[in-house]
Amino acid sequence: MAQILTKAQAEAVYSAMCALNNVNALISAFIRTDSGKxxxxxxxxxxxxxxxxxxxxxxxxxxxxxxxFAAAYGLQTGD
Structure with missing residues (x-):
């Protein structure tokens, strides 16, 4: 499957998801690409x-x- 995020972007998003889990919240975010999209x-x-x-x-x-999400991007989840 083609992926939208780079590995670094996925790591940052996953880290934010984990932090939001601690306060019972869900992520809703935008990432600006190098081309401004x-x-x-x-x-x-x-x-x-x-x-x-x-x-x-x-x-x-x-x-x-x-x-x-973490598995798709090959992120360590600490499980």
Whole structure:
């Protein structure tokens, strides 16, 4: 599956998700790319969705939960 985020972006997003878990909150964020476009990231409690309008990136990416997101990007989850 093509991925929207770089590894560094995914690490930052995952870190923010984990921090938000500590206060019972979900992430809803935008990442600005080098070309000035935005990637949207939303965790609605029933999955994580990412959208991009970048020409060279896939348009949408979804993950069942935070663990699936971490696995897709090869992030260590400490489990």
């Amino acid at each position: 935005f990637i949207e990231i939303h965790d609605e409690g029933n999955g994580i969705a990412l959208w991009s309008k970048e020409v060279d990136l896939p348009g949408k990416e979804t993950h069942a939960d935070q663990s699936a």
